[in-house]
Amino acid sequence: MVWKVEAEKWLNQEDLEVTLKRQLMIEEKNQGLLEDSFYRNLSFGTAGLRGELGFGTNRMNIYTVRKAALGLALYIKSCGEVAGNRGVVIAYDSRHQSAEFGLEVAKVLGFNGIRSYLFDELQSTPLLSFAVRELNTFSGIVITASHNPSEYNGLKVYGEDGGQVTLEAANAITAHTESIDDLFSVEVAEEAYLLEEGLLTYLNHEMSDRYVLHLDELFLSGPLDKNLSIVYSPLHGAGGKLVCRGLKVAGFSNVTIVSEQAIPDPEFTTVKYPNPEDPQAFEMALTYGHKVKADILIATDPDADRMGVAVRDSEGEYVFLTGNQIGALLLNTLLEDKSDRDAMPENGVVLKTIVTSELGRVIADKYGVKTMDVLTGFKFISEKILEFEKTPDSTFLFGYEESYGYLIGDFVRDKDAVQASVLIAEVAARYKANGQTLLDGLHALYEEHGFYQESLESITLRGKTGMAKIDEIVNYFRSSSFVKEFTQSLSTIEDYSSGHSIVVETGDRRPLDLPIANALKFILSDGTWFAIRPSGTEPKIKFYFGVQGETKFGSDALLVVLKTAVMTVVERLTSNLL
Structure with a gap:
């Protein structure tokens, strides 16, 4: 078997990094772990790598990082000498080996004559995006696994606009990376040499100041x-300093930091899962909140591109808002503020993903603002912003996705938890000035537009078998067998793999004006919908649900019926694995 050959090659590598060598020798007899570590190369997805740390071609380690860095270097060199001279900004978060991987990337790029600008301490993803634009570099890299558990790390690549690389660029980088047969052959330059030759520059706090x-x-x-x-928690990540500075500049002085979680920690010791989407991540913030009677609790993920919020209700308890609810509140207040100031552009556009709530669309409609859907992934939002810059037809106003990612000011081109933290504080302060809370504001939106409600179910299927099962599930939902089996009344199926929208009753097909992606969206005759998408960064398949009712009770009932109908099919397909 091929994976055994590759494993043997690693075992026989004389100068294999010491820690990896030790781990490999300990696990030499663990056939299941060895197969999962070597059965494939860690794939360069839509914007980079992400995986568990460890030995093997299917893990994040200095060798797979070097290989990806060389793939990027070869791509940059293919774009001409000017591209190499403009260089690459590199940032890293608090995860295991993040700083080491960041330097390894610089050493590979430098060996190939490409300049690097490396932050001298951990920094957030939005600051990396900002720095690419500010320094006019050709590319950027951030070492992070976002909100994944502590055993993960990753590498995201950015284009010259500060957004994650386009599909075209990602495919070119992938091709260059896959052309490297021997990942042990990737050469690096020494740090001292790079500094002396001006191929490596360290960035300090001055970039944060800008x-x-x-x-x-x-x-x-x-x-x-x-x-x-x-009350604010950076969840042991990179957002602490910049979020606190942002809130201070905005005039908020009554801010309490969760001190235990302000310490960068690759193990995320005080939290099970460093994801502000998960209410459990707020456990310490809740304790602080009850102590100081905070109006809102804010948490950001390890690379500070996602933000979550909890709001104190009239009973003194905290209610967690979903990403869709936060987005609706931010959007409504932004558009209301622009309308009040007579500052609304005639060609304003709101960008959201295909799995984000339709509440945002009806809010935008109220203000005469167009809403455009993009594929899941914030890179597609940033690509649209770049398109808008090239034509006078559209002006970007706000972009968001249900997974707690928001962008307000386009001086950054990825979701930005710093911006979002400042703005949600301002929105809450606006409601408080009127004797209300964010919950009051949300209820008013529901009363005006309908009770929109969304939900997400994720199933983790690890390893080679799991990946095959994920493909099987998606293919079944794409088949005519599912359409015949499904008990709800389907109206339209949007298949982003074929690039078509299909009317179920007639079979009529029309093209979708979106890139190709392995995802499906099913719209029912009553306007409710669900979507299916394998994760691009984790061994998961995700199921999204959206309903609208005239009352909270009605939307709850609709959601239960829809989820039950879909997940019954999923449970049958996965019964032999779960």
Whole structure:
């Protein structure tokens, strides 16, 4: 078997990195682990790598990182000498080996004559995006696995606009990476040499200073109660300094930091899962919140591109908002503020993903603003912003996705938890000035537009067998067998793999104006919908659900019926694995 040959090659590698060598020798007899570590190469997805740390071609380690860095170097060199001279910005978060991987990338790029600008301490993903634009580099890299568990790390690649690389660029980088047969052959330069030759420059706090100057572009007008009480946790990640600076610049001084979680920690010791989408990540923030009677609790993930919020209700308890609810509140207040100031552009556009709530669309409609859907992944939002810059037809106003990612000011081109933290504080302060909370604001939106409700179910299927099962599930939902079996009334199927929308009753097909992707969306005759998408970064398949009812009770009932109908099929397909 091929994986055994590759494993033997690693075992016989004389100069294999010491820690990896030790781990490999300990696990030499663990056939299941060895197969999963070597059965494939860690794939370069839509914007980079992500995987568990460890030995093997299917893991994150210095060799797979070097190989990806060389793939990027070869791509940059193919774009001409000017591209190499413009260089690459590199940032890293608090995860295991992040700083080491960041330097390894610089050493590979430098060996190939490409300049690097490496942050001298951990920094957030949005600051990396900002720095690419500010320094006019050709590319950027951030070493992070976002909100994944501590055993993961990753590498995301950015284009010259500060957004994650386009599909075209990603495919070219992938091709160059796959052309490297021997990942042990990737050569690196020494740090001292790179510094001496000007091929490596360390970036300090000055870049953060420049970023903060842009935050005043986001501030709201009108009365705001800046005495709003805030508890904030960076969840042991890279967001602490910049979020705190942002809140201070915005005038919020009543901010309590969860001190235990302000310490960068690759093990995320105080939290089971460093994801602000998960209420469990707020356990310490809740304790702080009850102690100081905070109006809102804010948490950001390890690379500070996602933000979650909990709100104190009239009973003194905290209610967690979903990503869709946060997005609706941010969007409504932004558009209301622009309308009040007569600052709404005639060609304004809101961008959201195909699995994000339709509530955002009806809010935008109220203000005469167009909403455009893009594929799941914030890179597709940033690509649209770049398109808008090249034509006078559209002006970007706001972009968001249900997975707690938001962008307000386009001086960054990826989701930005720093911007979002500042703006949600301002929105809460605006409501507080009127004697209300974010919950009151959300209820008002539901009363005006309908009770939109969404849900997400994820199933993790690890290893080679799991990946095959994920493909099987997607293929079944794509088949006519599923359409015949499904008990709900289907109206339209959007198959992003074929690039077509299909009317179920007639079979009529029309093209979708979106890139090709392995995802499906099913729209029912009553307007409810569900979507299926394998994760691009984790061994998961995700099921998204969206309903709208005239009352909360009605939307709850619709959601239960829809989820039950879909997940019954899924449970049957996975019964032999779960």
